[in-house]
Amino acid sequence: AALKDRLCSQVSAALKEGRVTPTELCQRCLALIKSTKFLNAYITVAEETALKQAEESEERYKRGQPLGILDGIPVAVKDNFNTAGIETTCASNMLKGYISPYNATVVQKLLDQGAVLLGKTNLDEFAMGSGSTDGVFGPVRNPWSYSNQYKDKSVPKSHSEDEESNWVITGGSSGGSAAAVSSFTCFAALGSDTGGSTRNPAAHCGVVGLKPTYGLISRHGLIPLVNSMDVPGILTRCVDDAAVLLGSLAGHDPKDSTTVQDDFRPFEVPDLTDVSKLSIGIPKEYHAPGLSSEILALWSKAADLFKNAGAKVVEVSLPHTQYSIVCYHVLCTAEVASNMARFDGLEYGHRSDEKESTESMYAATRREGFNEVVRGRILSGNYFLLKENYEKYFVKAQKVRRLIANDFVKVFRSGVDILLTPTTLSDAAPYTEFIQEDNRTRSAQDDVLTQAANMAGLPAINVPTALSERGLPVGLQFIGRSFQEKQLLTVAKWFEKQVQFPMIQLEEVKRHDNGVFQHQKSAFFS
């Protein structure tokens, strides 16, 4: 077997046929993690437990009793999900060294189905950011920075500067998970998505990023950013795999009262042959300021693709989307202020040596434990929640949120099945360029196309679409109706098939693949 078995379904078949064993697979991934360490995708690599899990999986295969399609498949989990016995840091000094006594429900579900947990992936501190550059363990590097596709097209100013100054960010905040999937160190990864944190890095790293409907997947064990918008995200190399992961994670959890009671039936994504009954909406407001001409062109090309295949493509309006950034800012910071109150150094996490008084210990602990971004959000959130400001900001923002959500309801009621939008304004920025702006400005810019889906709780997915002129991935976003993941993924899969997104050409991967690695040509958008 080789890494051409790049998808869960393929590798699962290989495992079943005995072409590869779970241990071999795990070892190969661990080796690849080591040789791509410079990406900084992982905060913790759980080598020992991973190999043990692989061994157990191997036993099951030997007995002919694998637990299902995920048995023996190496996965990675964003480091804001609790994992029993493995450090959970949120890329923050506050939780450095923190070992949770329990597994997040999604982690438990993966383990229960035999998946092998390789480690915990890097992120912005407490998932606050859009670059995966603002964590205490340093920025994540986009694997595409080291791809032949990018290297061929970028013109280094000088030789020495080359890779050091040209590497591009992954986007965020689930950049570690996106990079891990993109660089073949795992087959699927969990991210979280509050304003676009799964879809944004998926777009920049050329992988599929699914944000399911709010309430479909348990948040129990996910260290919250904004409870009313957080959703565990799924990062995979293809739409089919996203459906596999969704099927293994979705469903009511008694430990999360916001999950829906209805049973979730796992599904395989059907191959769509006829799109003529589909109505694709193109929201005009997503033609946002700062949208690169390249992406705009790609977006209309994609719309044409549907039109030419017989689908109905209509322009629609989501008039309140433009307010989502300000609205999000208020709601997000308010919940952050509240959620972060528990980090006082008493029960767990960092505790300052300051002993003057309990209050001064709290203050010092929080100053030392949180970075400026987190502290800034706590400060503004508390401001918005003050008695005198509550109506003016928080209540107003809640009303605007309702308007934003209603826009979607109206559009879907008008007969539109799926919305097609860009995921990001442009391709990934070089790190040196990205850090010129502060976190707040960047988050505001970068989340503009993804955030509204969180406000409305809708399912949305990034599908890698083409490479930019610089040789970097660009993705488009599909937004579906609440709990209509099957329809969303069906359309996404059809689109995925049409665009034939090219595979990353990475030296490290090739080396590990003994040259069997296959190079696909983009059929449609090259």
Next chain:
Amino acid sequence: MAARGCGGVWRRARQRGVVGPGPGPGPSPRGQRAVVCNARGGAVPAGKSGVAPWIPVVGLEIHAQISSNSKLFSGSQVQFAAPPNSLVSFFDASLPGTLPVLNRRCVEAAVMTGLALNCRINKKSMFDRKHYFYADLPAGYQITQQRVPIAVNGSLSYSLCIDNKMSQMVTKTVRIKQIQLEQDSGKSLHDDTRSQTLVDLNRAGVGLMEVVMEPDMCCGEEAAAAVRELQLILQTLGSSQAVMAEGQLRVDANISVHHPGEPYGVRTEVKNINSIRFLAKAVDYEIQRQIEELENGGTILNETRAFDSKLGCTVPMRDKEGKRDYRFMPEPNLPPLILYDAKSLPANLNHQQVINIDWIQERLPDLPSVKREKLVEQYGILPEHSFALSNEDGLAEFFESVVKQTQMKPKKVIGWILNHLLSYLKQHSLTVKESPVSSFLLADLLNLLEKKEISSTAAKQVLAELWKGEGKTPLEIVKEQKLELLQDQKELEQICQAVIDGQENEVIMMVPG
């Protein structure tokens, strides 16, 4: 100066003909303005200056710990005096990523209590976060119901006696503003010598019902009587054990005074009241303190004060944070709490998952007031005796059991129960259940008395013997101590003769005299 019970003052006010309702503004003729009643019949005399009368206003906030096996939002056990931090779930310790899961039993307890207090039950209520930093509040916020509580607009009727005379009872009503579900905090233990604080989270997250009473009371007696009645109701419902000494019932009193026709005065909040007796004392002390303060030209600060039970006074609590802004916000991890009634109950919903208000209403036990009425009606006892019976846990049942086993009239039985049994129990700090004299033994004794086999004096002697709990029956004691009344004429004559025979000299002296 000792605070006065308002019952007495109310009577005095009536005598002077200045009865409310609706205190009229403007000055009254001198001599009549010394006392004025407020709308609900309470009043307090003016202070030394005697110029303008004062109206005290008392409102209560009562936290009742819900009697349930597990906490409000987690599966940890609820238990008093367990080893520190032995009943703490991940959620209770606020471990990151944990979420609240509402305990059905706590909701049912709150609905029962709301119904018993004549509240409107909100079919949709919400949870909010109330933020403040404190060592025993691990999450940095308390989950409570600030905006839409589970029950609103109720009332509680309570009775109290005037001038401590059981025969003069009045019934009053206090409005219940709301009942809200909320989490209890943990406990902090400050060790000043080692300058450290120890935190016990066993109590953190235990379900509380906060009962907010409108400021319809005007003195300590009223506050105490209202809380006592609430306590009885909670214990009857089983929604809270409501033992103040164990912190299952905590009372904070909001107190202010003002002149008739003027807006309410600045109020203080008195905390740390851990018995009903102290509640009455604390309220009366605080009213008197405020009046004196104001009459001496001082002002009342909007502050929190603690009742010092040893000194019998209230003292300002060290307010560490100054003005607090709790930064309330909706709890995003709990959907609105939806309750149903028979009409709105959806057919397709699993009955395990829903709470039906009507179902709970139908199963409410007899409340103390109803029980008392039944006692009066059934046994012909005085209303004040019914209060005495219902005030002691198990006493009414004890009484009924004795009545069933004797031929003595209930009206006579009640005297024995209240004057002898109860006072003995109180002297020895025993509950009814711990009584060494069972209802069976007491009935036995009363039967001897009723059949005139012993005198009432002898019965008291037997009872004193029974308290020793030596397992003897009343009849055995009577025989042992020869306490029987003599029924046989001949025997009586013989005894008399024997006495006379033994005292011949005296008899002889008496005959001529």
